Amino acid sequence: MENSKNRKMIIGLTSGNGYGFQPGAWRTPGVDPKSYTSYDARVRQAQAAERGKFQFIFLPDGPFTDDSSLLETEAPNFNLDVMMTLAAVARETKRIGLVATGSTTFNAPYTLAKQFKALDIMSHGRAGWNAITSTSNDVAAIYGQTIPSSRDRYGRAHEVVQLVQAFWGSWGKDAWVHDQKSGRFAKHQEIATVSLKGNYVNARGTLYIPPSEQGQPIVFHAGGSPNAHEFAGRFANVVIGAAFTIEDSIQQRNAFRESAKKYGRDPDEIKFIAGMMTTIVKDRRTALDRRLQLMGHLLPQRVAYLQQMLGIRLDGNDLNEPLSQAQLEAARPSPYDPRSANALKIAKEGWSLKDIIAHGIIDYHPSIVGPGIEAADHMQAWFEAGACDGFWISPDILDDGIDAFVDEVVPILQQRGLFHEDYEGTTLREHIGAPEQYGIDPRV
Amino acid sequence: MENSKNRKMIIGLTSGNGYGFQPGAWRTPGVDPKSYTSYDARVRQAQAAERGKFQFIFLPDGPFTDDSSLLETEAPNFNLDVMMTLAAVARETKRIGLVATGSTTFNAPYTLAKQFKALDIMSHGRAGWNAITSTSNDVAAIYGQTIPSSRDRYGRAHEVVQLVQAFWGSWGKDAWVHDQKSGRFAKHQEIATVSLKGNYVNARGTLYIPPSEQGQPIVFHAGGSPNAHEFAGRFANVVIGAAFTIEDSIQQRNAFRESAKKYGRDPDEIKFIAGMMTTIVKDRRTALDRRLQLMGHLLPQRVAYLQQMLGIRLDGNDLNEPLSQAQLEAARPSPYDPRSANALKIAKEGWSLKDIIAHGIIDYHPSIVGPGIEAADHMQAWFEAGACDGFWISPDILDDGIDAFVDEVVPILQQRGLFHEDYEGTTLREHIGAPEQYGIDPRV
Numbered sequence A, B: 001m002e003n004s005k006n007r008k009m010i011i012g013l014t015s016g017n018g019y020g021f022q023p024g025a026w027r028t029p030g031v032d033p034k035s036y037t038s039y040d041a042r043v044r045q046a047q048a049a050e051r052g053k054f055q056f057i058f059l060p061d062g063p064f065t066d067d068s069s070l071l072e073t074e075a076p077n078f079n080l081d082v083m084m085t086l087a088a089v090a091r092e093t094k095r096i097g098l099v100a101t102g103s104t105t106f107n108a109p110y111t112l113a114k115q116f117k118a119l120d121i122m123s124h125g126r127a128g129w130n131a132i133t134s135t136s137n138d139v140a141a142i143y144g145q146t147i148p149s150s151r152d153r154y155g156r157a158h159e160v161v162q163l164v165q166a167f168w169g170s171w172g173k174d175a176w177v178h179d180q181k182s183g184r185f186a187k188h189q190e191i192a193t194v195s196l197k198g199n200y201v202n203a204r205g206t207l208y209i210p211p212s213e214q215g216q217p218i219v220f221h222a223g224g225s226p227n228a229h230e231f232a233g234r235f236a237n238v239v240i241g242a243a244f245t246i247e248d249s250i251q252q253r254n255a256f257r258e259s260a261k262k263y264g265r266d267p268d269e270i271k272f273i274a275g276m277m278t279t280i281v282k283d284r285r286t287a288l289d290r291r292l293q294l295m296g297h298l299l300p301q302r303v304a305y306l307q308q309m310l311g312i313r314l315d316g317n318d319l320n321e322p323l324s325q326a327q328l329e330a331a332r333p334s335p336y337d338p339r340s341a342n343a344l345k346i347a348k349e350g351w352s353l354k355d356i357i358a359h360g361i362i363d364y365h366p367s368i369v370g371p372g373i374e375a376a377d378h379m380q381a382w383f384e385a386g387a388c389d390g391f392w393i394s395p396d397i398l399d400d401g402i403d404a405f406v407d408e409v410v411p412i413l414q415q416r417g418l419f420h421e422d423y424e425g426t427t428l429r430e431h432i433g434a435p436e437q438y439g440i441d442p443r444v
Helices: A039-051 A068-072 A082-091 A109-122 A137-142 A150-168 A226-235 A246-262 A284-310 A325-330 A340-348 A353-358 A372-384 A398-408 A410-415 A428-432 B039-051 B068-072 B082-092 B109-122 B137-142 B150-168 B226-235 B246-262 B284-310 B325-330 B340-348 B353-358 B372-384 B398-408 B410-415 B428-432
Strands: A010-014 A056-059 A097-103 A127-132 A176-179 A184-186 A194-197 A202-205 A218-221 A238-240 A271-280 A367-370 A390-395 B010-014 B056-059 B097-103 B127-132 B176-179 B184-186 B194-197 B202-205 B218-221 B238-240 B271-280 B367-370 B390-395
Touching: A010 A039, A010 A271, A039 A056, A039 A082, A039 A398, A056 A082, A056 A127, A056 A428, A068 B184, A082 A097, A082 A109, A082 B082, A082 B109, A097 A109, A097 A218, A097 A428, A109 A127, A109 A150, A109 A202, A109 B082, A127 A150, A137 B202, A150 A194, A150 A202, A150 A226, A184 B068, A202 B137, A218 A226, A218 A428, A226 A246, A246 A271, A246 A372, A271 A284, A271 A372, A271 A398, A284 A340, A284 A353, A284 A367, A325 A340, A340 A353, A367 A372, A372 A390, A372 A398, A372 A410, A390 A398, A398 A410, B010 B039, B010 B271, B039 B056, B039 B082, B039 B398, B056 B082, B056 B428, B082 B097, B082 B109, B097 B109, B097 B428, B109 B127, B109 B150, B109 B202, B127 B150, B150 B194, B150 B202, B150 B226, B218 B226, B218 B428, B226 B246, B246 B271, B246 B372, B271 B284, B271 B372, B271 B398, B284 B340, B284 B353, B284 B367, B325 B340, B340 B353, B367 B372, B372 B390, B372 B398, B372 B410, B390 B398, B398 B410
Parallel strands: A010 A056, A010 A390, A056 A097, A097 A127, A127 A218, A218 A238, A238 A271, A271 A367, A271 A390, B010 B056, B010 B390, B056 B097, B097 B127, B127 B218, B218 B238, B238 B271, B271 B367, B271 B390
Antiparallel strands: A176 A184, A194 A202, B176 B184, B194 B202
């Protein structure tokens, strides 16, 4: 399967606060500093990704929980409201899949079912629900609650997904007749009342929404624990992954695939999508300079952190110098940070201290800082090694970073036969090759 | 105040399932039978109301709770999802206010605050929240809960509104700097953490949404009990009212105004909007025929109900005959149905039994079935008597019923100086003359 010639990668775009994923994105000349509240900007960015045939756009969510003093210089991490944003995007795009995070920990199953199914209807079958559990005490507090144990969070998550999927199927697939001549609006015998008394959630009722063009939304999951493997293996079609090395990514992907098998599913039904951060510019030097312009003010704290990753002393006054031979020989990648080996590899290439950091070695995902072909090579290597089924991209600056990826990376991937030339169909289910599903999966 | 020459009425449109407010609307030739799931239809209808300078569109909400066998011939009552619908409408209209129901009984304050403020941002200051309490056991069951007592429902409602308004103001009015040159994104000292431990709800956190063009959304309320007077008098700027007679409407409006005074507010800050159902056609006969075409299949059950309203026997086989002199003399309007006196008045005009019913005498609000001038006369009489500050309109069929009202009623009201020629400003707050407010009102 891994080496099938027809296997194509899936690419998604993530969109956080509307500016981009490098510090300082919001204040870059040419960026609208009000993008945070601009639905025009959100729509434009989704349209850019659609031009590149991205299979989906992904909106993470969570209250901004850090110390608000960070807001002096940086924007909050998330959308004002992910569902309202996707509603706007749904009306102003045609093909791209629309995925948002909705926590199973603090939302009522009925509310989740209704919102995502409505999105699925208004987008004509392009909705995906990233069903996660909340782990932050700050998130809990905003709902007047506390964070349950991991066991209870996932216990509830399993019940919530089952209820949501039951609601999604409560208006039977053929129940809506709407025949003006006969006057028959619906077959009421095919409209079911959902009823579940779980250990964590109860609900009894009906969701009056007929099937969308893809039947019902697709379930995504983001998480890496054994509980996450279990949950995603049972319910998810896509995993929003996070891995720093090919080896780690292969291991994670296999864990999800094994879990899917355990639940009687074809492991190809679950796609592991690796994260990737991008600064795509014509050459490496210009790309590094762009990074330095964005995060230059953070160099002192990044140098301090790099010291820990490499286990050596670094001098913040020598930003323009490469590490000395002695430093390189003394360096030991920290076993506590999986990014450390890559940091040392970059350092050994002879880049200056600030350029090492500008390579994005402390980013949340592997970073490509350079021309499009470097991104394409990275993606091909991971994909062909079976490390992932695709990538979700976090551009440095959304306004021009999506276009750079679309213009400089996508054509190479297409030439190499790794990425589709156009959307296969009209629904997200078709884009990612997820099997038909409606209501609760009878296998579960 | 009541007789001020400059006083203009407020007009809103309600939009339920997308078809209209008479049974059979969905199956009328020319109506798209898939309007229930059509966001195009919702947008088109809102645009029609905006053409008529309506101050707002109002989307009631609630799960469809009746016996699903009704769905054999009729559509559910509500939108797929009111907020997703208004998100679509917000992007494709310019001026009209956007109001939806959000229950205080089963939603988390943070969720309500976030969704309505996001709508306020995306509509550039046109959002209104109809804050209600839920009373239906079926609604409770879908959230896995039971309906609290009236006292507890309103106790919780008071806390929820205060929390929502506190969240709305938690990002201070001038906190968002977004100055690219200085690199200052926000004044973090002006970003407050909301913290409330109530008897019914708790929350601690911050909503990271800056002010909209109107500051924050406006609060509406729908209800008629002493608890509703109390709640709306304290918090609401608009009451979605229901009254069948001028006298009743005056009394209700005064109750809300008195309650506002009790809370130290100017009673003009609260607008009482009366309901009205419409079939606007060039003449009464054609209008009655349109009604009969819509609800003709329901005549037998309506005749049975009219018997109770008038306290006399009626013969369902004599649909084409007026009531006899003996029947009219024996008729006694039921004290249990405030519509009965009007039903008898129509009967005494000599209409046939089916035409009496076609006048909408058993509708949920006063019905106008006739030419535009009859609607204008009704509205002028109520408005000038101080019975209301405006009307919310439920057209028989949305697709052409809104246009009929806009073309046939609005110009007459404008000629009479009763309705504005154009929007006064760009925000809902300006449209209805609501005072500035941001965060929790310091008077409360």
